[in-house]
Amino acid sequence: MCLQFGLGGYFRLLSACGRHQGPLLALLLGVGLLAGCTQEPAPPATVGRRLYVANCVACHQSRGEGIRGVQPPLAGTPVPVGEPEPLLAWVMFGIRPNSLPQGLYSGMMPQFGYLDDTQLAELLTYVRSSFGNHASAVTPEMVATARRVHLNH
Numbered sequence: 001m002c003l004q005f006g007l008g009g010y011f012r013l014l015s016a017c018g019r020h021q022g023p024l025l026a027l028l029l030g031v032g033l034l035a036g037c038t039q040e041p042a043p044p045a046t047v048g049r050r051l052y053v054a055n056c057v058a059c060h061q062s063r064g065e066g067i068r069g070v071q072p073p074l075a076g077t078p079v080p081v082g083e084p085e086p087l088l089a090w091v092m093f094g095i096r097p098n099s100l101p102q103g104l105y106s107g108m109m110p111q112f113g114y115l116d117d118t119q120l121a122e123l124l125t126y127v128r129s130s131f132g133n134h135a136s137a138v139t140p141e142m143v144a145t146a147r148r149v150h151l152n153h
């Protein structure tokens, strides 16, 4: 939208003014465009974000705020930023971590063990570093280990 407006404005002004002011106008409008467009940067459409939107956003919401009494936030709750192992066990296999309090939420969470190691690593790294969270990355190796441990039980 910003770009369309800016370019449209540029061409209108360019035709309104003579040839001489053209380059100067281009420069000024370019700077203005840049300034205008950088004020509201879109969030990066990373693989992790895309997987979050596809699999989690309906319940945990776009900014990880959850829905009170139904699904917990992923911002400021213990499991998303805790050790990766309990997080993986919960998200992949529904094994409830000790740090997840019972009886607070009426919703049910599906299991996501069908996502592959790289997808889960990207997705959970996104969750752990978004919504104000600052936890370490999850690697595909960690996911593979969690899968092995669970499947050998």
Ligand code: HEC
Residues within 6 Å of the ligand: 052, 055, 056, 057, 058, 059, 060, 070, 071, 072, 073, 074, 077, 078, 079, 080, 087, 090, 091, 099, 100, 101, 102, 103, 104, 105, 106, 107, 108, 109, 110, 112, 123, 127
């Ligand atoms: C259908 C709704 C639903 C979907 C989809 C869903 N969840 Fe959940 N999630 C829940 C509910 C409900 C709980 C709380 C369960 C409970 O307390 O028994 C929960 C809990 C969690 C927790 C623990 C939060 C805490 O309080 O520490 C994490 C982490 C989590 N979900 C991650 C995810 C991720 C990652 C995805 C996507 C791959 C996802 N969830 C998809 C409903 C959902």
